Amino acid sequence: MDVKHIQAGPVQGVAEDFFALKTDRNISGAICKTHKKMNIKSELVDLSFLMPAFFVLLFVILIPLALGVQFTFTNWDGISPVKEYVGLKNFNTVFHDKDLLVPIKNTAFFTAITAICVNLIGLGLALLVNKELKGLNIFKSIIFIPLVISLVLVSQMWMYVYNDFFSFIGLENPLVSKKYVMLGLCGMCIWKESGLAMMVYLAGLKSVPADVMEAAVVDGANAWERFKNVTIPFLAPAFTYCIPLWLAGGLRMFDYAAVATSGGPGDASTTMTYYIYKYLFPYNKVGYGQTVAMIYLAVCIVISTVITKQLRKREIDL
């Protein structure tokens, strides 16, 4: 699957025992020495719990991150043994590059449409299944199934749905039309992921206390007022979770474009990640491609962090 995750949780409470240990050590000479030895040993044992995960992270993320920054200053083709350093030339190229406008537009479109539709549909579905009723579990299970299927298979099934079923009911296949191809890809994503949004919002709906709801009914609030003033505030954590999740998911969309359309027709469905892939691998323009990649990485992190922070603030207001 490709469940994309984003969850920026601040760590609560910082560092008391770190300082406490320090004062401990000052008690007296002899005690201090043995203490110190034991302390060092136990600190090393503690570190050994952390290190395996950190080494994997170092190797898979942090070293490539450093290498990636280095590549941005070269005009390397990715194959030849020598790299020529060209300073900031790549950045200059990127900021004046009109070719980039298409993937930016496509990614923005995909991200906006999927984030809005998945969340609205998910919320709607959650309201539909939020009742103790026989048989509802079957529907929940069915709606959730697409989430465990690989993106490759989803793309392939939909290629044939669009091709054969759409022509059967007299519609054009969106994947071969420059105008509708991104909508076609959005459709696949919405189909696949609305079930997850449903489950998250359902968990939020279940957290609305029954007595608060009853109080609202007694006070004479109508259905819409109850939804707006009682339900929505309790859903705030779900929104804080879902909106950044699908924003980040849209920004990193790769598989649909790679499998279903190869970025085409023309470059009509080339997203940012697919654009980066094209320049790094088939085109062998590593200096340029990696510069786009590093800028894009920074953009993704800034967008996700800012949106999450804003939503957190809202959450407290509600």
Added chain:
Amino acid sequence: MTKKNSLGMDMMRGVALTIISIVILAPFYVAFCYAFKSRTEFAKTKLAFPTSIYIKNFLEAVQVPNYFTAFKNSIIVAALMVLTVMVVSSTCAYIIVRKNNRFYNTFYYVFQFVILIPFQTLMFPLYRELNAIHALNTLWGLVLTQVGMNVGYVVFLYAGFVKGIPVSLEEAAMLDGCNKYQTFFRVVFPLLKPINMTVFVLSFLNSWNDFGMSMIICQKKEVRTIPMMQYTFFGEYSSNVSVAFAGAILAMIPTVAVYFMAQKYIVDGMTAGAVKS
């Protein structure tokens, strides 16, 4: 009056959900329908319900060279990935939560930061790095990459859970003479069972369905995993879609099986942190 009303509402609910379920299941119908049709029937009727069940497509699919290799590779990668990610992340999250000082919390921030990174932005430097240590086109190279891309979120999941476990049990174990490793693996790890299940299922699905990473790291036929094989399969068999879909359906069985066995844990894992506690 109200009873009638709510009955009517339930009916509407049922109708709406039935329609939605049909939309959700329709693409699966296409896959199954094509997989069970012979070539001639497929050419004639396309989307109509298959008149007979034609098993030969499945036999042909599994006889495609490298089909079983890909299956085997996927199983090896998923098993190693799940095992590794569980061990390294649970120990890491445990010590971060228990130490809770500035040094360890900095690492926690680093792990959180990594969750936000799109794989494609770092894939080329990683590709070069794997090439340098001869890990390209090896299964362990893919396992390592998948662990690295998942470890951030898994540490986050474990950290949330460890916070809720009382320290007293560990102190008792230490007094009884367990060292830290014994304490963790004998006392703490069993207590993590619910979250272990969630991590197990989520990581399995992430690994089994991964395409972006295997596309870069495991291109050679001998080391291809299922999504990668399917990708080429549909290209090579575009004239014989039935066989391609038959192969795809067989490859789907493990994920759907895991889904029905562990639905609760998937939902728990994916909705963790989404509800006010």
